[in-house]
Amino acid sequence: MATKIVNVLTSLRLTVLCLALALGLVFIGTLAQVKWGLYVVQHDFFGSFLVWWRPEGASWRVPVYPGGYLIGGVLLLNLIAAHLKRFELSKKKLGIFVIHAGLILLLVGQLFTQLFQVESFMAIEEGSSRNYSESARYAELAVIDKTDPKTDLVVAIPQSVLAHRKEISDKNLPFRLKVQSFYENSEPRPAKNGTVNFIQEKLATAMDDRNIPATTVEIVTDEGSKGVFPVSNWITEDKLVATVMKNFGGQLKPDFTEPPQFSYKGHMYELAMRPMRFYKDYTISLKNFTHDRYAGTDIPKNFASRVELINPEKQEDREVKIYMNNPLRYNGETYYQAGFEPGDTVTILQVVRNPSWLTPYVACTMVGAGLLIQFLSHLVKFSRRRPA
Amino acid sequence: MIRFLVTLSAITSSILLVGCGGERDIKTYRIAKEETGSHPGLAGKEDTNAGHNHGDEMEAAPAPQVHWELPAGWKEQKPDRMRVASFQITSDDGRMAEVVVIPLPQGNDIENQAVNFWRQEVGLEPLNATDLEQQRQKVEAGTAGSGNLYEMSGAAPKGSDKLKSRVIGVVAPHDEMLWFIKMRGEDSLVSEQKPNFLKFVKSLHFSAPAPQLALAEKPVSTNSKKIPASADLPKWKVPQNWLEKTPGPMLLASYHIAEQGAEADVTISKFPGEAGGQAANISRWRNQLGLPPAGEGDSSASSVEIGGKTAYVVDIKGTNARTGKPARMVALGVPRTDETWFYKLLGDEAVVEKEKNAFIQFVKSAY
Numbered sequence: 001m002a003t004k005i006v007n008v009l010t011s012l013r014l015t016v017l018c019l020a021l022a023l024g025l026v027f028i029g030t031l032a033q034v035k036w037g038l039y040v041v042q043h044d045f046f047g048s049f050l051v052w053w054r055p056e057g058a059s060w061r062v063p064v065y066p067g068g069y070l071i072g073g074v075l076l077l078n079l080i081a082a083h084l085k086r087f088e089l090s091k092k093k094l095g096i097f098v099i100h101a102g103l104i105l106l107l108v109g110q111l112f113t114q115l116f117q118v119e120s121f122m123a124i125e126e127g128s129s130r131n132y133s134e135s136a137r138y139a140e141l142a143v144i145d146k147t148d149p150k151t152d153l154v155v156a157i158p159q160s161v162l163a164h165r166k167e168i169s170d171k172n173l174p175f176r177l178k179v180q181s182f183y184e185n186s187e188p189r190p191a192k193n194g195t196v197n198f199i200q201e202k203l204a205t206a207m208d209d210r211n212i213p214a215t216t217v218e219i220v221t222d223e224g225s226k227g228v229f230p231v232s233n234w235i236t237e238d239k240l241v242a243t244v245m246k247n248f249g250g251q252l253k254p255d256f257t258e259p260p261q262f263s264y265k266g267h268m269y270e271l272a273m274r275p276m277r278f279y280k281d282y283t284i285s286l287k288n289f290t291h292d293r294y295a296g297t298d299i300p301k302n303f304a305s306r307v308e309l310i311n312p313e314k315q316e317d318r319e320v321k322i323y324m325n326n327p328l329r330y331n332g333e334t335y336y337q338a339g340f341e342p343g344d345t346v347t348i349l350q351v352v353r354n355p356s357w358l359t360p361y362v363a364c365t366m367v368g369a370g371l372l373i374q375f376l377s378h379l380v381k382f383s384r385r386r387p388a
Numbered sequence: 389m390i391r392f393l394v395t396l397s398a399i400t401s402s403i404l405l406v407g408c409g410g411e412r413d414i415k416t417y418r419i420a421k422e423e424t425g426s427h428p429g430l431a432g433k434e435d436t437n438a439g440h441n442h443g444d445e446m447e448a449a450p451a452p453q454v455h456w457e458l459p460a461g462w463k464e465q466k467p468d469r470m471r472v473a474s475f476q477i478t479s480d481d482g483r484m485a486e487v488v489v490i491p492l493p494q495g496n497d498i499e500n501q502a503v504n505f506w507r508q509e510v511g512l513e514p515l516n517a518t519d520l521e522q523q524r525q526k527v528e529a530g531t532a533g534s535g536n537l538y539e540m541s542g543a544a545p546k547g548s549d550k551l552k553s554r555v556i557g558v559v560a561p562h563d564e565m566l567w568f569i570k571m572r573g574e575d576s577l578v579s580e581q582k583p584n585f586l587k588f589v590k591s592l593h594f595s596a597p598a599p600q601l602a603l604a605e606k607p608v609s610t611n612s613k614k615i616p617a618s619a620d621l622p623k624w625k626v627p628q629n630w631l632e633k634t635p636g637p638m639l640l641a642s643y644h645i646a647e648q649g650a651e652a653d654v655t656i657s658k659f660p661g662e663a664g665g666q667a668a669n670i671s672r673w674r675n676q677l678g679l680p681p682a683g684e685g686d687s688s689a690s691s692v693e694i695g696g697k698t699a700y701v702v703d704i705k706g707t708n709a710r711t712g713k714p715a716r717m718v719a720l721g722v723p724r725t726d727e728t729w730f731y732k733l734l735g736d737e738a739v740v741e742k743e744k745n746a747f748i749q750f751v752k753s754a755y
Contacts, residue, residue: 146421149463149478156415172416194505209634241470247631253505254490254498254568257470266482279417 009081018075021066025051028065037205039137047114049073076107095374102366109359117354120278121338124286124307125346131283133351134275139213139233142277143173144270146261158276159184162215174265178218180228186214188234188244194253196244198232212240215273221264229260231273278351282311282331287319289347291340303337305347322349421466454489454567456530457591459584462487477573477581485573485581487588491565499559502568503538506555509572510542527558530592532567535560539582541575554578556585562594622754627746630654645739652735652743654750663728666700666721673719673732677706692748694722695755703744705737716740720751 008014029045036044045051046068054061083100086093120133138159145153155172162168163184168177186198198214214232218225234240235257244252260271285308292301304323309316309330320328328335334357338350454472458464465474473489492498497517504514515523520538529535541554556578557570569592571578571585626632630643635655643654663669670689671681682688691698699722708715716737722729733740733747 149476150421151418152421153418154416156417158414161414168414170414170416193508194501243632246626247628254492254502255470255488255570258488263484268484279419 006081006085009078010085011078014078015075015082018071018078021071022068022075025065025068025071035205038207040203040205072107072111076104076111079104079107092377095370095372095377098370098373099367100370102363102368102370105359105366106363109356109363112356112359113354116356117352118278120276120351122284122335122349122351123341123346124284124305124349126286126289129283129285129310132277132279133349134277136275137210138276139273140276141177141215141217141231142272142274143177144272145267146270147267156277159213159215162213162217174267175219175221175226178220180216180218182213182215184213185211186232186234187212188232188248190248190251194251195256196230196232196235196248196252198230198234213273217271219262219264219269223264226262226264227260229271231260231271233273233275235259236272236274278353280331280333281313282309282316284309284335284349286347289340289344291344303340305337305349455593456588459581459588462584462588477571477577479577479580483574483577485571485577487569487571487585489592490568490570492568498566499536502559503557506538506557506570506572507540507542510540510553510555512540512542527586528590529558529560529567529569530590531594532560532562532592535567535569535589537586541578556582558589560589560592567592567594624750625753626750627743645735645743647739647742650736650739652733652739654747655732655734656729658724658727658729660727662723663721663730669721669728669730670700670702673702673717674704674706676709676734677704677715677717678709679704679706692720694720694752697723699723699751701748708734718744718747720748722751722755 025045028051029041032045033041044067048067049070050063050067051065052061053064079100083097083104087097120135122130122133124130140159141157141162143155143157145155153172155170157168157170157177159182162179162182166179168179183198183200185201185203187201188196189199191197198216201212204211212233214230214234216228216230218228220226234244236259241257244256262269287306287308289306290302290304292303294301302323304321306319306321307328308319309328311317311331322328322335322337324337327337332353332355334352334354336350336352337347339348340346341348456473458475462475462477465476467473470490470492471488472491473487475487477485477487500517500520503520503523507514523538523540524536526534527537535558537556537558539554539556553573554575555570555572557568560567560569569589571581624641626643629647630645633642633644633653635642639655639657641656645652645654664672666689667682674680674682674688688704689700689702692701693699699720701718701720703716703718705714705716707713714737715734717732717734718740719730719732719734722731731747731751733743
């Protein structure tokens with residue numbers, strides 16, 4: 001039995017099957033993006049073990065294709081198993097060994113990238129500074145203890161927690177949050193009392209669209225309820241506030257964006273739903289943003305951000321120019337020139353933290369070196385065999 | 389063989405174990421006080437010539453639209469979204485109050501609405517315009533001259549144990565803006581701070597026009613080959629009750645109007661040249677309402693001057709071919725240099741009748 005399992009796991013047929021399934025997955029995944037958009041397909045097709053199909057309106061679903069994790073996982077298992085079974089430390093097989101090790105590293109690196117890579121954005125206006133970047137896709141509910149006159153204590157609850165838990169408690173919060181509703185995407189509507197209510201909206205799938213989440217939470221203390229608060233990015237992000245103002249301005253009270261506040265046991269708390277933040281130990285200031293166009297056209301020629309990087313801990317204060325194909329790599333993060341706001345005074349930097357960013361380079365070098373070793377050893381052997 | 393399987397499972401499970409630790413959890417951190425969720429680009433740049441009297445303001449602070457003399461014990465907060473100034477007052481025994489300054493464009497009844505909102509915040513019923521007039525007192529409001537003072541207190545609102553139970557507010561008109569200056573907080577503290585508040589209002593110097601909230605323009609990716617088409621759209625003055633929608637295929641912009649169960653849509657598109665000509669376009673619109681094509685001497689079309697050029701307008705009633713419901717349509721063909729822009733208001737008659745003038749003004753606002 002064990003021999004049978006090993007034979008299946010180490011067989012070349014399994015490799016070919018996995019590669020064929022991977023080709024099919026890429027094909028159907030690409031087609032599916034037309035309807036569901038990039039991010040949904042990435043998650044449902046490539047970042048899952050099975051691709052499910054659910055008939056419209058049905059509560060059940062059936063698996064219809066192996067997902068990226070399953071195909072990649074089996075392929076990885078297949079490679080490791082073949083490697084272990086056939087491993088032989090000899091000059092003759094050195095090339096093959098290095099090629100396979102490179103492929104394994106490539107697959108493991110990709111898995112790590114999928115699991116650990118964090119992408120966020122930092123928008124900075126000329127003359128201003130930022131010490132945090134924000135997620136473009138995920139939000140958090142910040143419960144901010146504002147009692148201290150100099151600092152705020154922030155408990156940041158990611159939207160994935162709001163979506164899956166009915167009640168949230170944390171050791172840093174002296175109360176519980178009952179999640180009455182959570183909408184991954186919402187639209188604002190003016191309420192009778194001049195505030196804004198949020199209604200559920202279909203998930204956004206287009207690449208240039210985004211979901212604006214909203215949640216309603218009740219603050220429950222030992223002394224009873226502190227109130228029920230609807231919160232959303234609609235009333236915290238300036239551009240969304242501008243949209244709400246534009247559409248419902250006359251029906252809202254002047255301070256409708258004021259975050260909900262309550263006090264408990266001598267502490268003052270504030271709630272804010274906002275893009276998920278990633279704080280840094282350093283600050284980046286935008287000195288200048290340039291957006292050159294080809295003469296007489298609106299076609300961009302060059303984008304560049306001249307920034308000042310200040311890290312008090314390392315006593316570092318230097319200027320860096322970030323432009324296309326010349327990102328800033330600092331403290332395990334890479335800052336790419338990703339966009340700008342109309343008006344050319346606000347730059348948008350994409351911030352990527354990928355602990356395994358080097359693995360594709362190392363893996364490709366290993367595969368290349370392995371191929372070279374293998375071909376050269378055959379060539380040398382062949383040339384030696386040739387009669388003089 | 390068993391050793392082989394054990395080694396294999398050990399390697400794969402260690403990879404998976406390492407890989408399963410990245411779930412996003414609740415995070416706690418302490419940071420220096422800052423504004424919440426403010427985004428660069430909205431509040432404007434710092435006016436270095438203003439010589440404002442802010443305290444330890446950071447370089448990144450937005451431009452002051454108003455100057456003031458800070459009363460003792462008031463702690464300045466960072467301006468936040470709609471607030472151009474914000475202050476916190478904390479007494480020695482922990483009572484708290486807050487003062488905010490918010491400018492808004494002057495509008496119909498906005499002052500009375502705002503004051504009624506303040507009343508609701510302290511648990512009081514809204515009042516009608518006559519009663520509100522009796523409540524107000526004139527006070528000095530810096531360079532605005534004078535403003536209307538309102539004071540109210542009531543039961544603490546839900547969600548608060550002792551704060552937000554008294555509001556003192558001043559509404560002062562200046563240029564084309566209404567400035568709302570409000571102190572809200574614990575009853576006794578707000579009463580104690582009233583002289584300081586009045587002194588603060590008197591010291592206000594409105595030095596620049598109020599900030600105009602930017603339209604929600606999307607950022608542009610540096611990967612794009614061209615500036616997006618939407619960046620070239622005219623700057624229409626959109627009525628407040630129109631809700632912007634994502635435009636469908638071939639459309640440049642789209643708005644939805646809903647009023648008391650009735651609704652209508654505004655759509656905008658453009659085509660090169662005359663796009664088939666006036667008669668063909670009017671026939672097309674008529675067809676959409678189940679009407680026969682426009683004949684000779686058809687009186688449903690008229691003309692209107694828009695941006696120095698003559699545009700054609702139709703105002704027709706019929707049955708919407710898509711929904712099967714009675715509908716009315718007001719549509720314009722606006723010729724430009726080498727293209728024609730089409731504006732269409734289509735929906736329930738009551739809404740179209742009410743919005744027709746606003747719709748024509750909307751079209752005119754682009755040229």
